Amino acid sequence: MAVEIRFTAASVAKVRFAISPLGETVLALRILLGTGGHAVHRPWVRQARPLLARERELPLLRALISGRLPSFLFPAPRQRLPSLATELELVRATPEDFFRHEYGAVLGTPAERAPEPATVLPRLVEALHRGHEQLIAPQWGRMRAVLEADLGRRALTLVEGGVQALFAELHRDIAWDGGQLVVHGRRTPHSVCTVDAGEHGLVLLPSVFNWPNVGVDKAPVTAASIRYPAVGVGLLWELPQPALTGLAPVLGRTRTQILAALAEPLTTAALATRLNITPSAVSQHLGALRGADLVATERNGRTALHLRTERAAHLLGGSASENDRLSAYSLMCRGEYE
Template identity: 80%
Template structure:
């Protein structure tokens, strides 16, 4: 199925980005339940699957996540960096009629037969909170740094090329066509589903666990939303390079890892994603390293690229022999 997202002038002006720890929790569960995911997540899956063994609501989660998923599991964030608690509050506050329609559609049952939302939604929220704390929270620092770095990259594209350029590079299945956004399915579309933003706008959510696919909410309550794969997910679960034990106590672990990574030119955002720290922290460390003549920075358009200096190579023991 292809999905067409229709825009008005007002809704184009309300395109924004957000992160969603709740959305990543639901998608991570989908990977663990064998209904999605990719080889890139194998290392995480192997470590995470045993953490679900004693989850009492696993049958409920499986019933809602293993197949087509209801939209109420993915409330659209109202801010750029919401907490999982804030998103779970949105889930608990799901409109009853909307909940019943979505529940019935997923389980192929009459909407009136859906369990009481006043009972089921709090149960579901509690289960998702426990899953978030076990599966996502321990990695959220690295994940959020990668996702924020992706947003920073897309923001530069938006500034340089406008909305059309932004959509053109989001995902191969996403295309801007005459004032509407088309998200193509993996199979030849037999039907086309239309989503009208109705002036509410569109929220773009970079994702780790939806990788490598693009997903669109087909039943938005207000703003439409697209989850697209963030750049750099392939590096997320790789073990960090071994810290150079002799240098780390002097420079600090973060600065040592930055120098180790800068054997190739990298942007601040790319460094943040690779090391799992925020771009602002990377900038501070780079400033100190430049002051010591260990890093050089060159601007290329709107992007600053960093590279360690020959002096740093000698310090790390990576300088070529004369």
């Protein structure tokens, strides 16, 4: 289905960018439930799918995410990078009539037969929170880096070429046509859905898990929104491999993999998930690597972030200044997850 997003002069001035942890969580769950997803995500899917199998609200997630996605799962972010908690509160506050309409449309039932929002939304919010913590949070540092880099590139295009140049490079299915943005559908190109950007404008969201496609919210409550594929996703799941062959016989395969993964700051739990070993085993290996001055750890309350040191970076052929990012990253996470 083709989607036309109509603008006024005022709404063109309100085109902005944002990153959505909730949107990425929903789209990731959709892939794990077997709907869509590109082959580029297979390394992540192999690790994540067994974790989702233990989710107690799996039937609810299948019902609402496997097919047509309800708009109330994608509230337009009000900030450039909202916290997951902020976005989940917007889902929890979904107006009753809108919830019933979207629920009925997804399940193919009359809106009046939809359950009370109070019986569904709290369970759904908790399931999405668990899904994010288990499946997205361990990878969020890498994902965020890709998404932030894309925002920087798009912002430069907007400054240099204006709105028309920005839309021209977003995706081959997006076209700016005389004050109207057209997103061409692939299945039914002759049917058209119209979305009014209105007084709230348009939010552009780079996406990892919607890659390589474009997604449009066809029933926005506030701002219209488009999710477009972020540049750089193709390399996201490739673990760094420098010098692994030479170091593995000396340090052991697992410790070498830990050092490779710690090109970015990670928690013990994130390392355990990424390497598919137990947190206690990770802790033991980290202790040995700290003793050899190959890993640095910074604690913030109950959270500990680990990063390889300059010595480890040299062994792996990386930058000697990698450990300088640990304190900055800790502060960043502190603000994001409060």
